Amino acid sequence: xxxxxxxxxxxxxxxxxxxxxxxxxxxxxxxxxxxxxxxxxxxxxxxxxxxxxxxxxxxxxxxxxxxxxxxxxxxxxxxxxxxxxxxxxxxxxxxxxxxxxxxxxxxxxxxxxxxxxxxxxxxxxxxxxxxxxxxxxxxxxxxx
Numbered sequence: 580x581x582x583x584x585x586x587x588x589x590x591x592x593x594x595x596x597x598x599x600x601x602x603x604x605x606x607x608x609x610x611x612x613x614x615x616x617x618x619x620x621x622x623x624x625x626x627x628x629x630x631x632x633x634x635x636x637x638x639x640x641x642x643x644x645x646x647x648x649x650x651x652x653x654x655x656x657x658x659x660x661x662x663x664x665x666x667x668x669x670x671x672x673x674x675x676x677x678x679x680x681x682x683x684x685x686x687x688x689x690x691x692x693x694x695x696x697x698x699x700x701x702x703x704x705x706x707x708x709x710x711x712x713x714x715x716x717x718x719x720x721x722x723x
Contacts, residue, residue, distance in 0.1 A: 588633070588634070589648060589651055589652045589655050590617070590632065590633055590648075590652045590692075591652050591653075591655040591656035591659055591661050592656075592661070592692045593617060593620060593632065593633075593652065593692050593695070594613055594617070594652050594653050594655075594656035594661065594662060594679075595656055595661040595662055595681070595690065596690060596691060596692055596695070597613055597616045597617070597620070597703075597707065598613065598656075598662045598679045598680060598681055599681045599690070600703075600704055600707045600708075601707050601711060602680055602681050604707060604708045604711055605711075606707075606711035607665070607678040607679060607680050608678070608679050608711075609676060609677060609678060609679070610650060610653045610664075610677055610679065611642070613649075613653050613679060614643075614644070614645060614649040614650060614653070615643055615644065616703065616706070616707060617633070617649045617652065618637055618643070618644035618649070619703060619706055620632055620695070620699065620703055621633050621635065621637065623696075623698075623699040623702050623703060624695070624696055624699045627696050627698055627699050628696055628699075632692070632694060632695065633648065633649075635648045635649065653679070657679075660682055661681075661682065662679045662680065662681055662682065663679070663680055663681070663682050664677045664678075664679055665677065665678045665679075665680065
């Protein structure tokens with residue numbers, strides 16, 4: 580992403596907010612789905628303010644945008660008890676998969692990362708509501 584960016588840091592607060600919004604719409608996200616919404620948050624913020632929320636360098640792989648800091652932020656959110664990780668057995672492989680949901684004490688709607696632009700927040704909430712656990716085509720939400 581071009582333009583000036585915020586200093587690089589982990590964003591467990593943003594993970595928490597995304598997981599809370601998904602929960603409000605009846606969806607539990609897998610970590611890789613949270614990564615895609617983190618990317619959308621950065622993209623929309625950069626388009627609105629000319630600065631990203633994270634300062635991360637995103638790369639595109641076979642399954643969409645990715646950077647190490649994004650999954651590290653999910654891990655940190657779990658470690659800080661901002662979100663809960665629930666392991667479930669997969670029907671398709673021997674590996675379990677993880678669903679994220681807010682901690683019972685973290686379900687208050689009032690929490691919003693202070694640097695998340697209000698217009699970006701609205702677009703991101705709409706994308707979370709519309710695409711929830713299936714964000715395969717959500718990158719079109721950002722517009723041209």
